[in-house]
Amino acid sequence: MRVLVVGGAGYIGSHAVRELAKEGNDVVVLDALYTGHRKAVDPKAKFYQGDIENTFLVSKILRDEKIDAVMHFAAYSLVPESVKKPLKYYDNNVTGMISLLKAMNDAQVKYLIFSSSAATYGIPKKLPITEDTPLDPINPYGETKVMMEMIMHWADKADGIKSIALRYFNVAGASSDGKIGEDHHPETHLIPNILRSAISGDGKFTIFGDDYNTKDGTNVRDYVQVEDLIDAHILALKHLMQTNKSDVFNLGTAHGYSNLEILKSAKKVTGIDIPYTMGPRRGGDPDSLVADSTKARSVLSWKPKHENVDTVIATAWKWHKNHPNGYADI
Amino acid sequence: MRVLVVGGAGYIGSHAVRELAKEGNDVVVLDALYTGHRKAVDPKAKFYQGDIENTFLVSKILRDEKIDAVMHFAAYSLVPESVKKPLKYYDNNVTGMISLLKAMNDAQVKYLIFSSSAATYGIPKKLPITEDTPLDPINPYGETKVMMEMIMHWADKADGIKSIALRYFNVAGASSDGKIGEDHHPETHLIPNILRSAISGDGKFTIFGDDYNTKDGTNVRDYVQVEDLIDAHILALKHLMQTNKSDVFNLGTAHGYSNLEILKSAKKVTGIDIPYTMGPRRGGDPDSLVADSTKARSVLSWKPKHENVDTVIATAWKWHKNHPNGYADI
Numbered sequence: 001m002r003v004l005v006v007g008g009a010g011y012i013g014s015h016a017v018r019e020l021a022k023e024g025n026d027v028v029v030l031d032a033l034y035t036g037h038r039k040a041v042d043p044k045a046k047f048y049q050g051d052i053e054n055t056f057l058v059s060k061i062l063r064d065e066k067i068d069a070v071m072h073f074a075a076y077s078l079v080p081e082s083v084k085k086p087l088k089y090y091d092n093n094v095t096g097m098i099s100l101l102k103a104m105n106d107a108q109v110k111y112l113i114f115s116s117s118a119a120t121y122g123i124p125k126k127l128p129i130t131e132d133t134p135l136d137p138i139n140p141y142g143e144t145k146v147m148m149e150m151i152m153h154w155a156d157k158a159d160g161i162k163s164i165a166l167r168y169f170n171v172a173g174a175s176s177d178g179k180i181g182e183d184h185h186p187e188t189h190l191i192p193n194i195l196r197s198a199i200s201g202d203g204k205f206t207i208f209g210d211d212y213n214t215k216d217g218t219n220v221r222d223y224v225q226v227e228d229l230i231d232a233h234i235l236a237l238k239h240l241m242q243t244n245k246s247d248v249f250n251l252g253t254a255h256g257y258s259n260l261e262i263l264k265s266a267k268k269v270t271g272i273d274i275p276y277t278m279g280p281r282r283g284g285d286p287d288s289l290v291a292d293s294t295k296a297r298s299v300l301s302w303k304p305k306h307e308n309v310d311t312v313i314a315t316a317w318k319w320h321k322n323h324p325n326g327y328a329d330i
Numbered sequence: 331m332r333v334l335v336v337g338g339a340g341y342i343g344s345h346a347v348r349e350l351a352k353e354g355n356d357v358v359v360l361d362a363l364y365t366g367h368r369k370a371v372d373p374k375a376k377f378y379q380g381d382i383e384n385t386f387l388v389s390k391i392l393r394d395e396k397i398d399a400v401m402h403f404a405a406y407s408l409v410p411e412s413v414k415k416p417l418k419y420y421d422n423n424v425t426g427m428i429s430l431l432k433a434m435n436d437a438q439v440k441y442l443i444f445s446s447s448a449a450t451y452g453i454p455k456k457l458p459i460t461e462d463t464p465l466d467p468i469n470p471y472g473e474t475k476v477m478m479e480m481i482m483h484w485a486d487k488a489d490g491i492k493s494i495a496l497r498y499f500n501v502a503g504a505s506s507d508g509k510i511g512e513d514h515h516p517e518t519h520l521i522p523n524i525l526r527s528a529i530s531g532d533g534k535f536t537i538f539g540d541d542y543n544t545k546d547g548t549n550v551r552d553y554v555q556v557e558d559l560i561d562a563h564i565l566a567l568k569h570l571m572q573t574n575k576s577d578v579f580n581l582g583t584a585h586g587y588s589n590l591e592i593l594k595s596a597k598k599v600t601g602i603d604i605p606y607t608m609g610p611r612r613g614g615d616p617d618s619l620v621a622d623s624t625k626a627r628s629v630l631s632w633k634p635k636h637e638n639v640d641t642v643i644a645t646a647w648k649w650h651k652n653h654p655n656g657y658a659d660i
Contacts, residue, residue, distance in 0.1 A: 086484035087432050094477070095425045102417050140484045147424070147477050154416035154470045 002026040003237075004067045004109075006052055006100065007074030008045065009036025011182050012115060012171055012226060016071055018042045018180065019230045028065045030058065031074065037327040040180050052096040055103045062107035069111035069237055072100060075144065078188055079119065079284065082141035093144035094151075101155045112163040113237050114152065117145045118222075118252070118289055120167060127256075128292035131167070131248050139284060149248070156246045164236045169222040169252030169291045171229055173312040174319035181319025183326030190262055191223070191313060195320040198272040205274070207259045209281035212288075218259035220288035222252035225306035225315060235300040249300065252291025257309050269313045270321075332356040333567075334397045334439075336382055336430065337404030338375065339366025341512050342445060342501055342556060346401055348372045348510065349560045358395045360388065361404065367657040370510050382426040385433045392437035399441035399567055402430060405474065408518055409449065409614065412471035423474035424481075431485045442493040443567050444482060447475045448552075448582070448619050450497060457586075458622035461497070461578050469614060479578070486576045494566045499552040499582030499621045501559055503642040504649035511649030513656030520592055521553070521643060525650040528602040535604070537589045539611035542618075548589035550618035552582035555636035555645060565630040579630065582621025587639050599643045600651075 003020050007013040008029030013036070020027045027045040030052065041047050046065070050057045052074045061067070075093040076082070082089040097114075104112065119142030120135045137143045148165075155161045172191045174181030182192045197205035210217035232251050240247075257265070267274055296302040306312045323329040333350050337343040338359030343366070350357045357375040360382065371377050376395070380387045382404045391397070405423040406412070412419040427444075434442065449472030450465045467473045478495075485491045502521045504511030512522045527535035540547035562581050570577075587595070597604055626632040636642045653659040 083484075084488055086481070086488050087428060087435060090424075090428045090481050090484075091432065094420075095428055098417060098420045098425055102421065105417060143480055143484075147480075150473055150477075151416070151420050154413075154420075154473075158414055158416050 001068045002028070002066055004028045004030060004062065004065065004070045006030045006070060006072045007036065009033055009038060009041050010073055011184065012229065013073035014040035014180050015175060015226045015230045016073065016233055017045050018175065019227065019234060021045060023234065028061065028067065030061060035184070037183060039327045039330050053099045055099045058100060058103035059106045062103055062109050067109050069113070069241070070100070070104060070109060071113045071233060071237070073115050075115065077141065079139050079141045080188070083139050086140035089140045089144050094147050097148040097151055101151065101161060104161055105155070105159045110161055111237065111240055112152065112161060113233050113240070114148065114163055114165045116149055116165040116167045116248070117142065118167055118169045118250070118291065120145050120149070123286040124289070127288055128254055128290045129250065130292040131250055131295055152246070162240055162244055163246050164240050165248040166232060166236060167248065167250050168229065169224055169250070169289060171226055172223045173225040173227070173306065173315040176227060176315055178318035178322060181316065181323065190259060191266070191316050192320060194263060194266045194274055195270070195317055196324070197276060198266065198270045198274045199320065199324050201275060203275035203277060206277040206279040208279050208285065210278055211281070214258055214287050216258050216260050219285055220256040220258045220290065222254065222256055222290045223309050223312050224252050224304065225312045228304035228306055232296055232300060232302045235302055239300055249296040250291040250293055251296060252293050253304055253307055254291055254293045255307065255309070256288055256290040262309065265310050266313050269310055269317050331398045332358070332396055334358045334360060334392060334395065334400045336360045336400060336402045337366065339363060339368060339371050340403055341514065342559065343403035344370035344510050345505060345556045345560045346403065346563055347375045348505065349557065349564060351375060353564065358391065358397065360391060365514070367513060369657045369660050383429045385429045388430060388433035389436045392433060392439050397437070397439050399443070399571070400430065400434060400439060401443045401563060401567070402427070403445050405445065407471065409469050409471045410518070413469050416470035419470045419474050424477050427478040427481055431481065431491060434491055435485070435489045440491055441567065441570055442482065442491060443563050443570070444478065444493055444495045446479055446495040446497045446578070447472065448497055448499045448580070448621065450475050450479070453616040454619070457618055458584055458620045459580065460622040461580055461625055482576070492570055492574055493576050494570050495578040496562060496566060497578065497580050498559065499554055499580070499619060501556055502553045503555040503557070503636065503645040506557060506645055508648035508652060511646065511653065520589060521596070521646050522650060524593055524596045524604055525600070525647055526654070527606060528596065528600045528604045529650065529654050531605060533605035533607060536607045536609040538609050538615065540608055541611070544588055544617050546588050546590050549615050550586040550588045550620065552584065552586055552620045553639050553642050554582050554634060555642045558634035558636055562626055562630060562632045565632055569630055579626040580621040580623055581626060582623050583634055583637055584621055584623045585637065585639070586618055586620040592639065595640050596643050599640055599647050
């Protein structure tokens with residue numbers, strides 16, 4: 001297969017590029033490098049620097065490279081930033097999706113795998129969260145993902161573009177060989193921040209709130225290892241091309257870990273007594289978010305290898321320990 | 331006041347331009363002329379031909395013309411076309427709104443009056459429809475209007491752009507002096523199609539379905555006269571600038587007329603026994619759509635002059651009788 005990975009220089013996209021190439025697919029990457037890293041892109045992939053909103057460019061790449069399917073990872077994803085700069089998010093995410101679908105329609109490329117988010121559910125009334133949980137986002141980031149799914153729905157009905165939306169829970173970890181991993185500026189994710197605190201010992205790592213309605217008062221989240229997540233993407237693409245039917249799947253392990261449990265696991269994995277600060281709530285954080293992943297496991301035969309978060313953190317540690325400054329160390 | 335009317339060459343926008351100019355405002359028009367008519371634009375207004383998606387151009391006009399407020403009428407609005415070509419609608423409507431708000435933010439223009447739609451409500455469970463009725467659109471056109479309202483909401487919170495969304499019911503009629511009116515290609519609205527049938531006598535005018543759950547089996551709609559509608563826009567703009575608070579209002583008269591009642595009224599107004607065809611349902615038409623317009627009447631002191639549909643049709647007839655080919659006759 002010839003697959004275009006849009007956003008293939010980002011954290012999750014770069015893992016997709018490697019796994020797709022490893023399985024023998026021809027991979028083409030389009031990334032504007034606004035937040036992605038050129039060094040994260042597998043050398044086996046062909047690289048174009050460009051913006052998803054450039055419909056003409058995307059369409060030309062789809063035709064020139066004879067692309068069979070697209071994986072779309074090119075969305076901004078920082079919730080607090082989306083609240084401060086919503087137009088930046090609607091522009092890049094929603095306008096970007098419209099542009100991509102127009103280009104796909106123009107080039108007659110009919111398959112799309114899309115990274116959606118558990119943020120589409122907002123604050124769910126029941127746990128675990130199934131795919132039928134009502135979509136009710138509480139911030140612009142989550143809203144953009146709902147809008148993108150809605151637009152995909154109509155592009156299927158009218159134009160026959162078949163797509164699978166994968167609603168991610170908390171993606172974590174790094175490639176098992178330690179060669180690529182997470183490197184965001186700013187870094188807002190829990191595990192990289194804990195591990196950086198382990199390395200620096202500066203105690204600047206903060207947990208935001210210990211008065212949530214959870215087992216120990218800190219937020220509970222569902223961590224899915226990034227290579228497991230990509231396995232699901234490849235399974236989803238095969239499923240989509242076999243069934244020719246659009247669908248949506250949650251991607252989480254269905255195990256919930258509190259922030260303090262993650263910290264404890266990180267201490268065990270690293271052997272370091274990691275300093276941290278207990279801060280107040282930062283607003284907009286639901287108590288608990290845990291996936292019901294039955295559908296992905298049964299329909300896609302997805303079997304995440306990292307069901308215990310210790311092994312997720314172990315892959316992240318391998319990356320951060322050897323690249324304390326991320327891609328600047330490569 | 332200096333007001334930019336985006337889509338000022340269209341049916342509703344052109345009436346806004348005239349009324350704003352008549353009240354002594356300086357009016358600037360931006361219209362791409364995809365569906366609008368250059369001849370519909372009041373000569374007192376300054377005209378720019380251009381696309382709302384050209385953020386740079388919009389921003390430049392806002393600055394150069396020292397604009398105080400924007401009225402936005404530049405959205406595609408044909409429901410059946412939106413189902414067939416959803417990406418065209420998401421592109422022009424949603425991407426257009428994002429572009430406009432980015433330009434307003436850039437030029438520090440803080441007031442926006444936006445033409446939303448009763449299509450945001452979908453098939454309402456209760457009548458009349460208040461502004462609190464849940465938004466649940468059933469086609470891409472209605473979805474684009476919901477998305478546009480959501481984006482406006484966050485642009486207010488983050489960037490302080492204050493806006494009023496006016497949810498139109500069925501806009502009808504023409505200017506009272508008969509100089510501008512409705513001229514769509516294709517024409518999908520009931521009243522112009524009835525009046526064209528009155529002129530041509532060709533019997534091609536069709537009513538789609540007489541088995542709805544209404545008084546006579548045909549669809550019931552709430553017709554608001556276009557100059558009354560524009561009065562509400564000007565009242566809304568003044569209200570917005572006084573209160574500095576974003577809001578949403580239904581614009582309908584709260585009177586429901588069935589398609590057969592509209593036909594009967596048109597026969598009375600024109601004195602012609604208008605031929606018509608009774609066809610099957612075309613799908614996607616709710617039985618009845620009638621506004622609760624209490625909020626606009628009380629908060630904005632809006633008093634529509636045309637509470638009886640005969641007088642609405644009389645204004646339309648004055649236009650169509652003298653311009654059977656629309657602006658081609660000017």
